[in-house]
Amino acid sequence: MIDVAWARSEYPLLAEKTYLNSGSYCPLAKRVKLAFEAYMDERLAVGANWDQWVLKSDEVRSLVARLLRVEDDEIAVTASVTAGLNAIASALDFSGDRNRIVVTDFEFPTNAQVWHAQAPRGAEVVHAKPGPDGYISAEAFENLIDDRTRLVAITHVCFRNGARLDIPSIVAMAHRRGALVLLDSYQAVGSIDIDARALGVDFAVGGMLKYLLGTAGIGYLYVRKALIPSLVPTVSGWWAQADIQAMDITRNNPHPTARRFEAGTPPVVNCYAAAAGLQLILEVGTDAIEAHIRALTRYCLDRLADIGWPSVTPARDDRRAAMIAIPSRASGRLMETLLARDIVTSHRDMNLRASFHYFNDDSDVDRLIAALAELKLDFGPA
């Protein structure tokens, strides 16, 4: 059970606002603010703090490894999800018969654009599409994954409608057919429990500005240990070398661990904030967070049904995570109208997005639903 009063006491903003926007950017926790300040204090006191660059990025690496239940050596600390995707793309060969990449129509743009950008290197991208129920089931991949497939690069949870894919079934199918699987967990990590090894994925990317309670400008990449030696990224740099201090300009000597997928100076100040956010998530516990959010999103769906405003997020517990997407004929104006009432949401396409975290409770849902009930005539579904 999560002590919501304790949880809320970390976030001054929650005294003012009903915050349902962690799927875009989390509110700032006091301890994350203190972590930013610790960086500034150190700079004031010592100037050059090179040792901390290494220590803080290694701390983030270890915390992400604990979170995903993998080894530190399987984690690269990156500047963004996009940077991790590009590092992997650069290490894959698309010149032969296995040149296909399967993505879905649920991807955040970057996890499709990076793969389409590999076309000059021989890659061909195909898209798994939603069925009549709007969901992309594992069956949708049946005819797309075959012996031409190099990689299946898929989102864990869709940023537009909150649908959560059936990752174990898709991974099993991909592996049976000799394809690798990359999971974009940005809309999931921190809001649900993720065991990367149990899921069986080969790569996973995510970042720290949403449910991980950190900041923008930092991400991670998980690479399954057995794959690391065979993958040599051509997107690289001095922080990816076996020995950073060697300063050897005569050759590329990639690090034996997932550090080979890093590039230049780590996002130092962001590492401070990310570490504080990750510690908080681990302290609360991803099992407890997932259970709390499942109950809240269920309550939100039930209350939406009460006011006759359906959601496009799957009702099945195993097919959603923290976001409830609510169709509206004017989703942007609906978001602004709610903001004027101190209810913070976001919108994409024709959906209002309400995303929940461990510091939300039923009273937040009640406030949202009361406002929507009043606004339904002007902003209901098209």
Ligand SMILES: Cc1ncc(COP(=O)(O)O)c(C=O)c1O
């Ligand atoms: C699912 C998903 N993937 C990737 C990104 C973008 O990540 P980055 O800007 O760190 O590359 C986002 C950002 O909102 C996202 O929601």
